[in-house]
Amino acid sequence: MKFSFSTLGCPNWMWHEITSAALDLGYDGIELRGLGEDLYVPQVKIFLPENIAATAAALKKQGLNISCVAADSLFHDASCDVESTFPAYIDMAAALNSKYIRVLCDAWIEPGKNVDLGLAERRLKALAPRAAEKGVSLLVETNGVLSDTKVLKGFIESAAEENVLVLWDINHPVHNFSESVETTWENVGKYVRHIHMKDSKTDNGKLTYKMLGYGDLPIKDVLEVLNENGFDGYLSLEWTKRWNDELEDAGIVFAHYIYQVKKMLGAL
Numbered sequence: 001m002k003f004s005f006s007t008l009g010c011p012n013w014m015w016h017e018i019t020s021a022a023l024d025l026g027y028d029g030i031e032l033r034g035l036g037e038d039l040y041v042p043q044v045k046i047f048l049p050e051n052i053a054a055t056a057a058a059l060k061k062q063g064l065n066i067s068c069v070a071a072d073s074l075f076h077d078a079s080c081d082v083e084s085t086f087p088a089y090i091d092m093a094a095a096l097n098s099k100y101i102r103v104l105c106d107a108w109i110e111p112g113k114n115v116d117l118g119l120a121e122r123r124l125k126a127l128a129p130r131a132a133e134k135g136v137s138l139l140v141e142t143n144g145v146l147s148d149t150k151v152l153k154g155f156i157e158s159a160a161e162e163n164v165l166v167l168w169d170i171n172h173p174v175h176n177f178s179e180s181v182e183t184t185w186e187n188v189g190k191y192v193r194h195i196h197m198k199d200s201k202t203d204n205g206k207l208t209y210k211m212l213g214y215g216d217l218p219i220k221d222v223l224e225v226l227n228e229n230g231f232d233g234y235l236s237l238e239w240t241k242r243w244n245d246e247l248e249d250a251g252i253v254f255a256h257y258i259y260q261v262k263k264m265l266g267a268l
Helices: 015-025 052-062 082-095 117-133 149-159 171-177 181-191 219-228 250-266
Strands: 002-006 029-032 065-074 100-104 137-141 164-169 192-197 199-203 206-210 234-237
Touching: 002 065, 002 250, 015 029, 015 052, 015 250, 029 234, 052 082, 065 082, 065 234, 082 100, 082 117, 100 164, 100 192, 117 137, 117 149, 117 164, 137 149, 137 192, 149 164, 149 181, 164 171, 164 181, 171 199, 181 192, 181 219, 192 219, 219 250, 234 250
Parallel strands: 002 029, 002 234, 029 065, 065 100, 100 137, 137 164, 164 192, 192 234
Antiparallel strands: 199 206
């Protein structure tokens, strides 16, 4: 298994600080979810068409990969102009030699109301061929209504595109539907290509994210299932500092995470 962190965890870092931290701490890659003030990363200067080849070359020289590009497009929301904005993510991922783009089909962690999965499916089917031509897969995240992985399985199989697969956020099926790790894997394991790692605890009905090992998510069970099934993708830390300023700083959390997860894997 390989290791990355999402740029959600370091919203105030410059690009050179992000790549330096990844190298210094022993990460294999970086997951892009905003940079500085920009959430729409295709418009970030270093990822513009005239600059992206140099950025990709520098990453290759450093031995770093872009594990996933996490798009902010809401495929279920008719007010979100996915058709105009999402193709830039495909071109960007391909130029950075990244195989995956994260896709949202519900807006929040918790299930939304009147989520138009039909619209989301039509958009996925329309965009999947363009992504496939560039060697990119679209990974539907286990969030919102699709954190019920029985529903997610039906959604993926209805879309019926070889490059429409799954990103498993380990928090959401547990938090929203009390799903066991075994149930999640049984439902969608064969489609999982990327993992969002985190830990959390619910106190008085409120979800709070914790550093790995300080919450009550079944981290060991997740790692055991992945190890037993030969998962060779990224365990990507999604530390939501961008949205939750009270969380510990990236300098602490990124070092803690990779140490702890490698220690846990070594004990399997």
